[in-house]
Amino acid sequence: MRIQDIIEGKKEWRVHMARVKALPRDYQIVYKEIQKYLFKVGPVELTNGTGLLSGIIDLFEGGAALGKGVLDVTGSDVAAFCDDLIKDSKTYADIYQESVHQEVNKAMKKVTDKTK
Structure with missing residues (x-):
């Protein structure tokens, strides 16, 4: 990654966070909890720019503009809301589970090969 990419990324993040700070307080609180949950x-793909998080802000800005409370937008189970957003996304947990599965298979193959 070039230094220019890092600088641009920081600029984008500052703009992103300014949008969060412009939201009503209840939206800010829920956004920060969603951000923690997703991290x-x-x-x-969350680490590749702010696409998902920007989409959430878009949704929140729309809800706030309509005068809705944040839980009217997300539902009362915010974790379930997050899970639904990423249901088709590959997570680091998925990658780790695949790695564990591969390691166990390799180890079991070695054990089986030695007993033959």
């Missing part, structure tokens, strides 16, 4: 759950 922990780890959809792989």
